[in-house]
Structure formats: C-alpha cells, structure tokens
Amino acid sequence: MAAYDRVLVEIANGIGTITLNRPEKLNALDWPLCDELREALALLTKSDGVRVVVITGAGRAFCAGADLGVLEANGPALVAAGKDVALAIRTAPQPVLAVVNGPAAGGGANLALACDYRIASDQASIGQVFAKLGLVPDWGGTFFLPRLVGTAKALELVWSARMVSAPEALALGLFERVVPHAELQAEARRLAELWAGQPAGAVRRAKEALYRSDASSLASMLDLEIRQQNELFASPEARERIEGAGASLAKRSR
Numbered sequence: 001m002a003a004y005d006r007v008l009v010e011i012a013n014g015i016g017t018i019t020l021n022r023p024e025k026l027n028a029l030d031w032p033l034c035d036e037l038r039e040a041l042a043l044l045t046k047s048d049g050v051r052v053v054v055i056t057g058a059g060r061a062f063c064a065g066a067d068l069g070v071l072e073a074n075g076p077a078l079v080a081a082g083k084d085v086a087l088a089i090r091t092a093p094q095p096v097l098a099v100v101n102g103p104a105a106g107g108g109a110n111l112a113l114a115c116d117y118r119i120a121s122d123q124a125s126i127g128q129v130f131a132k133l134g135l136v137p138d139w140g141g142t143f144f145l146p147r148l149v150g151t152a153k154a155l156e157l158v159w160s161a162r163m164v165s166a167p168e169a170l171a172l173g174l175f176e177r178v179v180p181h182a183e184l185q186a187e188a189r190r191l192a193e194l195w196a197g198q199p200a201g202a203v204r205r206a207k208e209a210l211y212r213s214d215a216s217s218l219a220s221m222l223d224l225e226i227r228q229q230n231e232l233f234a235s236p237e238a239r240e241r242i243e244g245a246g247a248s249l250a251k252r253s254r
Helices: 031-043 067-089 107-114 141-149 151-158 165-171 182-195 200-215 219-231 236-252
Strands: 007-012 015-020 051-056 095-101 103-105 117-121 125-127 163-165 177-179
Touching: 007 031, 015 031, 015 182, 031 051, 031 067, 051 103, 051 107, 051 182, 067 107, 095 107, 095 177, 095 182, 107 125, 107 141, 117 165, 125 165, 141 151, 163 165, 165 177, 177 182, 200 219, 200 236, 219 236
Parallel strands: 015 051, 051 095, 095 117, 103 125, 117 177
Antiparallel strands: 007 015, 125 163
C-alpha cells in the first residue's frame, strides 16, 4: 500500500485500488486529495502489473464533490485538477472501474462518470449539484453526462441539481449495475478479476477504439480495427488462445 494520506492505494492480483480517504468529510475534494489522486492514477496506470484500476470511497460516501471551504479559497485549482484526473482515467490503458459506495455529488459524480464502468450500491446516489452554488458542471460533466443520458435529460439533471437514486441512475445509464450494499465490494472484485484475466493488449486496444469511435467515421474505425487485429494476431497471448480454441473445437468434433 502506498504512503498517502487522503487516498489509499493497494495493488493485489493485478487490481490497483484507489480509495478516497476523507470519510469524515464524505471524501470531499480538497487540494491535497486531488494531488494524491493524480499521483495515484499515474502510479497505477503506468504499472505493467496493474490490469484493472478501481476507484471507490472510504466510509459512507463515494465523493461529495468539492470541499466548500477549499472551493471558496481556491476553486479554480480544484477545477483544473479535474482535467488532469479525467484525462488520466480515459487515457489509461487499463479498464477503470468506479465502485460507487454512497453519494457521488458534483465533481465526485463526474469522477465516477469519467470511469469506464460504474457498479453501485443500492444505497448510492449521484447528482450534478453545481447549480445550487451558481456553477456549471466541471471534472468532465459536460462531456460525459449528455453522452450517457442525452442532451435533454442532461440539461434537466443539471438545472434541477438533484441527487438521483440508484434505481433511477441505473435506468438512465449513469450506473451500469446496482447491487445490494452488503454485496458491493465482492461483486466489484469479481468483475475486476474477470477483466484482469483478459489479455492486456486486447483490453487496451478495445478501450482505445471504442472511445475513439465517438469522433470517427465508419471507414476510419474499420481501418483501426484491421490495424489492431493484425497487431494482436502476432501477440503470444492471442496465438496461444486461438490455438487452444482450435484444439478444443477439434477434440469436441471427434
């Protein structure tokens, strides 16, 4: 476990876990937490031994957004940190899994939305609460939210500044999966272990391609697929798995 204060970092069985660690403040974002979060993301995403990155919160919240005291004193720095964090998550070669254990509000909501997948407790909630402070979404909210729920719904969520319950968030596509609170950590671990067991090169290329498709034509994506597959056909992992699948098929057909 790395020696941080406001985040806890653990690596086990190819899974790197970052736990936001200000439970007494509902893991609200202050400058030291943002700084440590950026460092932890850099540490894990650059490690060949980490196949999946998990982000969660200590205590009863995922992340309450900006610490209001810090926001008043140094709001622009917190907003700028969100750019670094969102880009680090989206450009990470590994899948990044948000384990939403409780409320995720403001910047905390968008930290979750930046991740590739969100599994949440049935006690979790998520909300774009910025309008309550006379602000607009940051930490990537204006990018992630309409892509998940559509523009009209995104505007409603922003203008209402309401917290969305886990069942509604699941229906809207803000959460991909909701499980009973007592089962959240075990279910998240099973999912992370499944992903960690896949060939890293194929996982990385799939993430790159699917995100690139948002701003690409069909023809350019077909060219990218051909290039990626040719690279993977030459990889030891793909060769071994293809040969194994072929041998298994031949055995079954006898």
